[in-house]
Amino acid sequence: MSRIQRYFLELSYHGGPFHGWQIQQNAFTVQESIESALSTYFKTPMTIMGSGRTDTGVHASMQVCHVDISHEFDREKLLKGLNGILPKEIAIHSIRKVTDDAHARFDAIERSYVYRMIFRKSPFLDEFAWTSFFTPDLQKMNDAALILLNHEDFECFSKVHTEVNHFRCQIKQAHWEQKDGELLFHITANRFLRGMVRAIVGTLVDIGLGKKPVESMDEIIKSKDRNKAGKAAPAKGLFLSKIVYPENIYLD
Template sequence: MRYFLEIAYDGTRYHGWQTQPNAHTVQEVLDDCLSKVLRHPISSVGSGRTDTGVHASQQFVHFDVPEPLDVAQACYRFNRLLPADIVARQLYRVPDDAHTRFDAFARTYHYRITLAKDPFQRYYAYYLSRQPHVQQMNEAALALLRHTDFTTFSKVKGDTRHYNCSIYEAAWEQEGDQLRFTIRANRFLRGMVRLVVGTLLDVGKGKLTVAQFEEAIASQDRSRASGAAPAEGLYLAQVEYPADLFSKAAGDL
């Protein structure tokens, strides 16, 4: 029987989401917890990967178990064993062929910047000492909606088969000394959001024009991207699925 588990985590202490040798990862800690609580070996599948130091205010994983679960009791037991920086929010019974990665039709990331030095935000927002030109960054961000090939914002190495993404939303908003960038798309390339943010910040600092930003996208040249923005400001904020996915298996609960 397949279940989707909605989780959130503070990525500060972890070398990203995905289990890897000789590294402390969110997936490793979560799978260990699930296996102990359910008394069954669990190997979860996440809706996507986050890099070292990146956070998730919403992430989904799926896993299989041989018997039905009491979803409320299971979440309670998960949270008793999970460390304070990972939380199990909700558990859903889903069809046995449901897949957290392949069934997601949109994902949203937020990138947070603080313009005021604050020791309590040092792991949760990128400190920028000078005010960037937000209007210019928003004009440049609109170019992301006009393109589909984002080779420019991809890492050189990886197993990516293609670099096409459909971006539905990309915009900056400012409230006081806090800036937040929201980007929503059907998929993202590994490291893409931080490269986009880093390059947009160069627009905001006057190092690139809006036209040069769009030219960089069109060039499909990785060397035209600026450096990646730091990990601590990035959050996987939302993963979206078809509305009926969580109701199809309701009769089995």
């Protein structure tokens, strides 16, 4: 046994079968699956800390967690071993040594999400996109998305009864693009509230479909009232797509 060393694991997962990221009683979660795989591999109980939670059904093309390991190991063998133990819906892509105080959640500088919409039935994409048979106005949605950058308090897009100290987030970019028959919503911020991105998407789509005017986005945010915003978009279209950390926390 050697000294305890902290590592960042970069991974991705299909969120469909899981009740979100965080361990819960009587529920199948991503965190539980990874901790179980690590504990099985090293034959000792192990815990991880993720960069943040994803809700039931939400996917991640990039998620990061940290783990403290006191055993010597071969990194390639560990990658193969963990991926062999984990369910097919989770893949570990890399293991990087970091400083002892590096923290997957608190050291993240920014996080990005992508939301996918498609407009015709697809047996290949249905699990990973919101299928809509009404095409929203892209320009209106982008005009409304720009209004997000003028605000910091997003209580109106947060799930109610959530335990947070404040509702302030610094949104750095928010825009829609049309690509290969899909509409993709990109959003980056220093932090996100529970249910925030899906509530934003639902509100923007309402605006794109003419149910609300573009100017209503400003009024909705200022109201701080979740009932004023649109319904949450389906979880299956949402992907945690990127997490950025300071380079100086990495040791290799």
